[in-house]
Amino acid sequence: MTGYNNRYIILKRNLLAGCFFMICLCNAPSVIAQKKPYHEDLSQLRPKGETAEIKKATSPISQPEEILPTKNINTKIDAVLDSIDQFNVLNKFIDGYTIQIYSGQKREDAMNTKKKLQEDTPELVAILLYQQPKFRVTVGKYFTKLEAQPDLLRLKKMFSTAILVPEKIQVK
Numbered sequence: 255m256t257g258y259n260n261r262y263i264i265l266k267r268n269l270l271a272g273c274f275f276m277i278c279l280c281n282a283p284s285v286i287a288q289k290k291p292y293h294e295d296l297s298q299l300r301p302k303g304e305t306a307e308i309k310k311a312t313s314p315i316s317q318p319e320e321i322l323p324t325k326n327i328n329t330k331i332d333a334v335l336d337s338i339d340q341f342n343v344l345n346k347f348i349d350g351y352t353i354q355i356y357s358g359q360k361r362e363d364a365m366n367t368k369k370k371l372q373e374d375t376p377e378l379v380a381i382l383l384y385q386q387p388k389f390r391v392t393v394g395k396y397f398t399k400l401e402a403q404p405d406l407l408r409l410k411k412m413f414s415t416a417i418l419v420p421e422k423i424q425v426k
Contacts, residue, residue, distance in 0.1 A: 315358035364389035
């Protein structure tokens with residue numbers, strides 16, 4: 255019976271507390287219920303400064319003067335471009351690529367490789383070079399790897415050792 259009485263007392267307290275809060279909330283003045291708009295005068299807190307009338311009287315409005323550039327670098331740029339142009343005229347070689355289809359120490363193998371290329375693909379010209387201690391057979395002159403790619407794929411079918419080699423290409 256004591257358990258029942260304790261629950262009854264707790265329920266009674268909670269009910270009284272709930273009624274108390276409901277009464278308090280109903281009697282509280284509501285901000286929403288007020289019909290007057292909010293207004294507050296902040297003019298006394300604003301900083302004081304010159305008015306527009308005083309500024310007009312003290313500084314006359316004039317047309318801005320045309321400003322001419324004083325730091326002109328066109329002559330310096332022209333000198334640099336001229337030096338680059340002269341370097342390009344004197345420089346007869348550019349970086350490019352060739353396809354190497356043979357590299358070895360036997361001259362006979364290099365000659366046979368060159369003959370085989372001329373028989374199979376007459377549109378490509380093979381060049382036999384000797385750079386001690388090796389013989390090299392190269393094909394073509396290409397400015398970019400992308401340009402050399404189709405010929406490289408075609409030559410790899412005939413010569414499995416074909417590779418793309420960076421080389422200086424003479425400009426005519």
